[in-house]
Amino acid sequence: MTAPSLAPLALEIINGINEKDTRALSKAITLLESKDNLKKTIGMQVLVNLKKHNQNLSRKIAFTGSPGAGKSTLIEAIGLHLLTEGYNVAVLTIDPSSPISGGSILADKTRMQRLSNKERAFIRPSASGKGYLGGITPTTLDVIEIVETAGYDFILIETIGVGQNEIDIKDLVDKLILVLPPTAGDELQGLKKGITEVVDLILINKNDGMLKSAAELTAMQYESALNIFPAHKTDVKLCSAIEATGIVEVCMFIKDFTINTQERQQKLGQLLDRIASQELLQTLMKDETIKQLIYQQKTAILTQKESLTNAIETLIIYLTSCLKGKKTP
């Protein structure tokens, strides 16, 4: 079978991206995010072709944290600093709370004007479409990959932390940074054990002016709270995105590691497992026969005619018998 030839639009975009034309990159992302199958296919042609010919590895760093913590301001400060060191930088924003209108809302919120004026910077708010897990979709991965093939040294990703989302975005990036404002004392209660396993660095932002002592206190509180978990490796640092203090240290942190492609593959595999189980579960729960069977078993349990163990077994036996007639992929 011969490989399908590239659509003229795909070819034009590939050439554009290879010539560092950011409009071409934007067009490719729009195609990848499109609900129109033909457009999406052209977008995929661009991505597959670029992946084949361009082995660039970007450092992928995600920033999560409560609304207003200063993520955008911080990413802009970090981006500007990286540019002065000769790197080129892409910024992507994922908003799981507004999957459909996300693009336009974020376009307003994510101006990062100083950074967007720079030649070696690329900023793109991303409407994630149907959210699988906290807004992360296979399209999110495609978008990150195409930006990587476009040759950026750093891809900085802004996302709003909503529980599961942190775990999912972690699997798409090399480092995950939690950004917090100085008054985060109350949020200490929300510092779950899980977060220390997921986050690579906790940044207390707004360490400036009147907020300075509150920021220092917050950092100390986090440090001692983290000490409860002896195995933790999460560092706590202070910074001010507005005054650009602590930015050099953050930049060192995001430069100072070797990209591990094997680990990246492993994490992608984990993400695929989670997306697949969620999709399969949703599909199964929509099936009329299964809905009926669950209803029957539930009634039997509630009327003391059946035990939970037997009810589950009945469901499993039914599913297994369905799978016996399965097609191989």
Ligand SMILES: Nc1nc2c(ncn2[C@@H]2O[C@H](COP(=O)(O)OP(=O)(O)OP(=O)(O)O)[C@@H](O)[C@H]2O)c(=O)[nH]1
């Ligand atoms: N004092 C001070 N204010 C800051 C700092 N960084 C950000 N801000 C202010 O905090 C507010 C929120 O900043 P953003 O960068 O939009 O915060 P965000 O976390 O991206 O917000 P969302 O995208 O809405 O979640 C703005 O008014 C910023 O000017 C800082 O280092 N110091």
Ligand SMILES: [Mg+2]
């Ligand atoms: Mg923001």
